[in-house]
Structure formats: C-alpha cells, structure tokens
Amino acid sequence: MHLDPDKLGELYAQLGEAGAEDVVCRAIEELAVRLTHCERLWRQNNMVDLRKNARSLIAIAEQIGMSAMASIARDVTAAIDNEDAPAVAAILFRLLRVGERSLTAVWDQQDITV
Template sequence: MEHVTLLRQSETVRLDPDRLDELFLQLGHQAAEDVVCRALEELAARLTHVERFYRQGKMRDMRKCARSLGAIADQLGMEALARVARDVSGCSDAGDAVALAATLARLLRVGEVSLTEIWDEPAY
C-alpha cells in the first residue's frame, strides 16, 4: 500500500509600511485608500490573468502580466509579491518549464497572502 503525504505550502509575507505611509502622506487618507483599493483589485485581476495565460500557453502575455503585477506590488510595498513576479518572468525568459510551474504556483500563494495581509496593517 502506498502512502501519499500532502505537503501544505504556506507563505509568510512582509509589507514595507514606509511605501504605504508615503502614499498616504502624498495623497491624503481618502485618496490613498482609493488608490490602494484600485491597486488591490488590479493585482487580484492580474494574478488571475497570469494563471490563465500560463494554462493557455500564452507565455508572452503571461510574462508581460507578471511584470506589471510586480511593478504594482512594488509600489504598494509588497516586496515578496514583487520579487516572485520577477522570478516568474525570469523563469519564462530562461525557458525553464519546471521552474516556471513551481514559481507560478508560489506567485499565486504569495499573491493570495499579500492581498489579505495589506489590510492587517494597523494604519490602513
């Protein structure tokens, strides 16, 4: 009899609160909150698009979407999400299908945690 062990993947993310503080100082509380909400909606949509493009074999679109996702994440201080998005692009550029699949799965995990973590920040 074979035994299958399920490994639970969990990701810990850390946000750079200075990025958000800077945004709130520049725009004011209400405007910054609006910008953050729109950016989070865009991140969620791009995570979905990246996965869909990958499954459809549209690697050029997937890479472009991952790069823009990383840029938005970087602006919000989501360092881990930005880094993993860059890693997805790098794996795509290298043509490493195995690394791309693993890194994309990590991007989706980090993305999910990052989207919920930002609202746990005390000032927001």
C-alpha cells in the same frame, strides 16, 4: 510575507488618507485580477502574455509595498526568459500563494487605518 509599511506610509503622506486608500484599493483589485489572469495564461501555455502580465504585477506590487510579490513576479519573468517550464510553474504558483496572503495583509492593514 514582506509587506513594507513604510511604503504605505509614504503613500498616505503624499496622497492623504482618502487618496492613498483609493490607490491601495484599486491596486489590490488590479493585483487580484492580474494574478487570476496569470494562472489562466499559464494554463493556456501563453508565455508571451504571461510574461507581460507578471511584469505589470511588479510595478503595481511595488507601488503599495508588496516587495515579496514583486520579487517573485520578477522570478516568473526570469524563468520564462530562460524557457524553464518547470520553474515557471513552480514560481508562478508560489506567486499565487504569496499574492493571496499579501493582498489579505494589505486589506487587513487598510481596515486598521480606516
């Protein structure tokens, strides 16, 4: 898992402890919602909205230093663009696994800083 502690450190430096914690908590909640939504869209075979949702994950993940999650979300969008359904499925489920671990890691790190 590639969690960038420097990115979180930048947030804390820019926003202060309370502001950074607020941003991180909201980002974690939003990522969790969007990951669940990605899976639902995939099951509905809604590739247009799945692509939009995966793209939104990239920006949110990058904001709080989840580089692996952002990278995999980019791979999901590329597989959708290539109309490669087996790759979309494989990469999406990798995104869900990594996303869950990354959210847990950020949450654990958040607990350490409080």
